[in-house]
Amino acid sequence: MRVTGTGHASMRIDTAAGSILCDPWVNPAYFASWFPFPDNSLLDWEALGDVDYLYVSHLHRDHFDAAHLKRFVSKDATVLLPAFPTSEMEDELRELGFTKFLKAPNEQVVELDGGLKIMIQALTSPTDGPIGDSSLWVEYDGVRLLNQNDARPTDLSAFAELGHVHAHMLQFSGAIWYPMVYELPQAAKTAFGKQKRDRQFDRTWRYIDDLKADHVFPIAGPPCFLDDELWQFNDIHGDEGNIFPDQSVFLSEYAKVGGTNGVVLLPGSVAEITTSGASTTHPVPVEEFFANKVAHLEEMRERKRPVIEAEKASWRHPEVDVLKEMQRRIEPLLEESIYLAKGVGGPVRFDLVSYDGESVESIVVDFPGKQVRPYADEKVRYRFRTERALIEHLLHIGEVDWVNSLFLSCRFSAARIGQYNEFVYAFFKCLSTERLQYAEGWYDEHERSTDAEDITLGDWVVQRRCPHLKADLTRFGIVEGDQLTCQLHGWRFDLASGRCLTSVGHKVRAHRAGEQQTPAPAGEAAS
Numbered sequence: 424m425r426v427t428g429t430g431h432a433s434m435r436i437d438t439a440a441g442s443i444l445c446d447p448w449v450n451p452a453y454f455a456s457w458f459p460f461p462d463n464s465l466l467d468w469e470a471l472g473d474v475d476y477l478y479v480s481h482l483h484r485d486h487f488d489a490a491h492l493k494r495f496v497s498k499d500a501t502v503l504l505p506a507f508p509t510s511e512m513e514d515e516l517r518e519l520g521f522t523k524f525l526k527a528p529n530e531q532v533v534e535l536d537g538g539l540k541i542m543i544q545a546l547t548s549p550t551d552g553p554i555g556d557s558s559l560w561v562e563y564d565g566v567r568l569l570n571q572n573d574a575r576p577t578d579l580s581a582f583a584e585l586g587h588v589h590a591h592m593l594q595f596s597g598a599i600w601y602p603m604v605y606e607l608p609q610a611a612k613t614a615f616g617k618q619k620r621d622r623q624f625d626r627t628w629r630y631i632d633d634l635k636a637d638h639v640f641p642i643a644g645p646p647c648f649l650d651d652e653l654w655q656f657n658d659i660h661g662d663e664g665n666i667f668p669d670q671s672v673f674l675s676e677y678a679k680v681g682g683t684n685g686v687v688l689l690p691g692s693v694a695e696i697t698t699s700g701a702s703t704t705h706p707v708p709v710e711e712f713f714a715n716k717v718a719h720l721e722e723m724r725e726r727k728r729p730v731i732e733a734e735k736a737s738w739r740h741p742e743v744d745v746l747k748e749m750q751r752r753i754e755p756l757l758e759e760s761i762y763l764a765k766g767v768g769g770p771v772r773f774d775l776v777s778y779d780g781e782s783v784e785s786i787v788v789d790f791p792g793k794q795v796r797p798y799a800d801e802k803v804r805y806r807f808r809t810e811r812a813l814i815e816h817l818l819h820i821g822e823v824d825w826v827n828s829l830f831l832s833c834r835f836s837a838a839r840i841g842q843y844n845e846f847v848y849a850f851f852k853c854l855s856t857e858r859l860q861y862a863e864g865w866y867d868e869h870e871r872s873t874d875a876e877d878i879t880l881g882d883w884v885v886q887r888r889c890p891h892l893k894a895d896l897t898r899f900g901i902v903e904g905d906q907l908t909c910q911l912h913g914w915r916f917d918l919a920s921g922r923c924l925t926s927v928g929h930k931v932r933a934h935r936a937g938e939q940q941t942p943a944p945a946g947e948a949a950s
């Protein structure tokens with residue numbers, strides 16, 4: 424099996440029975456904030472796009488690049504489609520000209536022509552991608568590969584059961600706006616960033632240890648930030664709180680925990696993987712490339728400047744009445760929302776800075792009041808400050824996912840009182856009836872499902888499944904004193920009270936070993 428690195432989470436898998444192009448991403452994403460790192464735009468995409476199969480793991484724009492798919496990927500390719508709850512990905516791909524779809528039944532091995540086998544695991548919680556993320560397992564001639572990209576399954580047993588895996592591709596770096604955009608003192612930001620960076624690596628080690636593949640390929644990040652306004656987010660400034668470590672940092676951190684089987688793919692690197700080993704050739708020596716990272720980024724920044732400027736010029740739509748349009752788009756959804764609105768629990772304020780950077784218009788999305796209205800000098804727990812032009816653009820194009828556009832752009836600042844609240848982001852990811860209904864239904868089911876099994880961790884008996892996204896706490900749970908940490912996303916819980924210390928709601932059931940359990944009050948998790 425041959426794997427060609429094509430940048431970020433993208434790769435082309437070639438076998439004698441057919442080729443699969445995964446997640447080709449080249450054009451900047453999220454308001455021209457993210458670019459693939461290392462640069463992959465100079466690869467021969469005409470040739471790379473001439474494939475038998477296309478796999479797009481999910482709709483995040485650093486995986487689903489509509490313009491690139493349209494221009495470069497053969498429309499004769501059969502799309503290997505994850506079993507997502509909505510048809511959005513298929514609809515979008517059909518619009519781009521794809522007509523052949525293989526809807527892979529979830530977690531079932533499918534045999535394609537010539538003995539090529541695949542299995543796709545679709546994750547379907549509202550917090551996975553924009554309604555769904557997925558991983559692709561491939562087997563040909565005894566060689567097995569798992570392309571986990573940035574999916575976060577609770578465990579990898581569905582793949583491990585299919586036999587020893589030879590190549591494991593997974594995310595290791597950051598892909599979020601936290602903590603950089605928060606209005607915090609620099610020292611706090613650095614401390615939170617460092618925690619986040621450590622947690623990302625811990626989670627990666629956990630997955631690697633779960634699967635015990637012969638070779639581990641760090642993929643799906645980091646992006647690079649080429650706009651001068653965002654340049655500081657690149658991990659080139661010696662900031663230990665930077666959440667975007669690169670592949671060479673992965674190798675050195677991995678070595679510290681005893682990892683010796685890491686393989687970095689640059690765009691254009693080719694790995695030949697067999698059941699007994701892997702040999703990789705690179706377009707330039709890997710160490711030399713990372714030693715010259717700053718020069719690479721600076722050269723790329725100059726080359727991409729016109730692309731960024733052209734994108735920026737398209738954002739302003741002064742004809743859009745932002746308050747009115749937000750009312751028209753968001754108020755009907757507030758009416759429909761039960762779980763998410765209850766989970767947010769209060770007003771969310773948007774401060775919109777005018778084109779000249781002078782005046783500010785404040786708009787409140789009032790979840791309890793079910794309305795969008797001007798800010799009325801009240802206390803709010805969640806506040807975002809961004810350019811008015813960005814919101815105009817989102818409203819102009821009818822964007823249904825403000826996480827997969829505005830928030831991932833990092834072109835905003837944020838302040839909050841108290842804990843992270845996942846419901847805020849779940850709501851702004853679901854600005855269509857179809858998405859909102861799905862998310863509401865998911866939380867409804869999630870709330871009702873009783874998870875009766877308990878396990879013992881240290882001195883505590885706790886529910887086996889994490890209250891966040893049901894990670895198995897026998898694998899991901901760590902108890903230190905009276906605190907439980909689930910390493911899948913790093914959420915922490917106070918065991919004595921059951922309270923989640925990371926996010927609103929999500930109480931854990933726990934009691935000291937040998938003591939009676941106190942039942943959790945009904946509905947606590949979403950309050």
Ligand code: FES
Nearest residue numbers: 889891892909912
């Ligand atoms: S499943 Fe997300 S923190 Fe446990």
